[in-house]
Amino acid sequence: MPVKKHQTKTKDKNNLSAMQPRRKTRAVMVGNIGIGGDNPVRVQTMTNTNTLDIEETVEQIMKSVRVGAELIRLTTQTVEHAQALKEIKKILKDKYDCDIPLIADIHFVIDPAYEAMKWADKIRINPGLFSNKFGTKKNFTEEEYNESLLDVEKTLIPFIDKLKKYNIPVRIGTNHGSLSPRILEKYGNTPVGLVESVMEYLRIFKKHGYENLVVAIKSSDPIIMVEVNRLLAKTLDENKMDYPIHLGVTEAGMAEDGRAKSTIGIGVPLMEGIGDTTRVSLTEAPEKEIPVCYSILQAVQRRITKTEFISCPSCGRTLFDIEEVTKKVQEKLGHLKGLKIAVMGCIVNGPGEMAGADFGYVGGALGKITLYKKDKVVEKNIPQEEALDKLIDLIKKEGKWKEK
Ligand code: SF4
Structure with a gap:
């Protein structure tokens, strides 16, 4: 049977009406x-x-x-x-x-x-x-x-x-x-x-x-x-x-x-x-x-306990082995609670595609990576072998790094 919502919808910090405040309960x-x-x-x-x-x-x-x-x-x-x-x-x-x-x-x-x-x-x-x-x-x-x-x-x-x-x-x-x-x-x-x-x-x-x-x-x-x-x-x-x-x-x-x-x-x-x-x-x-x-x-953003990763599904435009790289990125950065990190095979639709990530690891050319901070390019054409370390350096420089 249809039921009415128990609370009036309100908007969360991201202006998303689908999220409602948590019901007040006793501890x-x-x-x-x-x-x-x-x-x-x-x-x-x-x-x-x-x-x-x-x-x-x-x-x-x-x-x-x-x-x-x-x-x-x-x-x-x-x-x-x-x-x-x-x-x-x-x-x-x-x-x-x-x-x-x-x-x-x-x-x-x-x-x-x-x-x-x-x-x-x-x-x-x-x-x-x-x-x-x-x-x-x-x-x-x-x-x-x-x-x-x-x-x-x-x-x-x-x-x-x-x-x-x-x-x-x-x-x-x-x-x-x-x-x-x-x-x-x-x-x-x-x-x-x-x-x-x-x-x-x-x-x-x-x-x-x-x-x-x-x-x-x-x-x-x-x-x-x-x-x-x-x-x-x-x-x-x-x-x-x-x-x-x-x-x-x-x-x-x-x-x-x-x-x-x-x-x-x-x-x-x-x-x-x-x-x-x-x-x-x-x-x-x-x-x-x-x-x-x-x-x-x-x-559902009720409890943030780890890094939020955004990674593309890959397609014919992908410029590196995205599955392998994403795994490595997750291994190294998965403990940075609250950070959003994007791993994208290319930048075909622009940095907006990265859904507001704090940092982006993006295919720039074959075997070459471009690093982003928010939607700004930080460094281009980094050889893939060096790119993860450079991303870590960037996160450290921005004061967002924590040891495991
Ligand atoms: S970001 Fe680029 S590589 Fe990844 S799915 Fe989209 S178009 Fe393909």
Whole structure:
């Protein structure tokens, strides 16, 4: 169903109306990492090891930490799994001096969540999975609908009481594939149903005085992700719930398809100001997800963590091996956060083609490079073998160089 935008469009610094200001949210502390508020959009992943295999889990966590993961979620099916978090945390600290916050992922039974509160920095639950009072029942009467919801509330009350003791944040999550029969019957498997499902749980938490919350609604369909997150943000704002939103296209798949779906389902809400933390869910090793998260954040200008490269696709006019050269340029200059560098095979359409780059490396003649600072030529006809070093010298001269 069509939804209205939750905010009036405003223009960003580049005068682009597609970018909207970030939705105002409360800051929720997960260990030493803040989500929401003025914190950058946080990047997370999830391990795919058996959490009871502590050594393997720690190794996998460290692979993700080394490429920039800021939060790690772990499967926590049983009380024993929840206890394993204590040991994992200890080894991360003792062996690697690593304090990365750990998130316990709880499904179906609530008992592990009670144990996880002691060791984890955040708990992720889908409260709908904790009540099965009516099984797969159809044809709910109004009375039965309310009774089913009361059953969820009954399960959550002692949980919320315990949460208050530990003051540990909770991510309330609903997935497109796991709506309760109650919701499915009333709203169908629709964005409205998904949002109402999560709102039912949020109202229970709020009613019982617990708002240390993050919210997520996930779908494997990126178009539903966009629509549902627009509606979620709008509904939260209308209900004066400033909880941060976690974005993720669940079961996005692998390789280019998984990356393309994630870019749309995560990138579009981010452009519209929605989203405070994100996970790209790929059918690949967790550490592969992290660079994709950062690339999406960089592309939508929500979090600049690296050099922005502009390079042409090359064509019959290209005056050097642009793929090889671009790789070398990226290797040497990829750490210069915030700089825009263009690598162009020729200058056929003029320097405007370089989309406002700070520096340009451009084919001038066969084997000869012209260097630009913004749209001004700095030096012409540099032999290709010397051009990258000259570009580095130029960046240094302009005071923009940093050592790795
Ligand atoms: S910049 Fe030059 S070489 Fe690159 S695609 Fe355009 S015309 Fe071809």
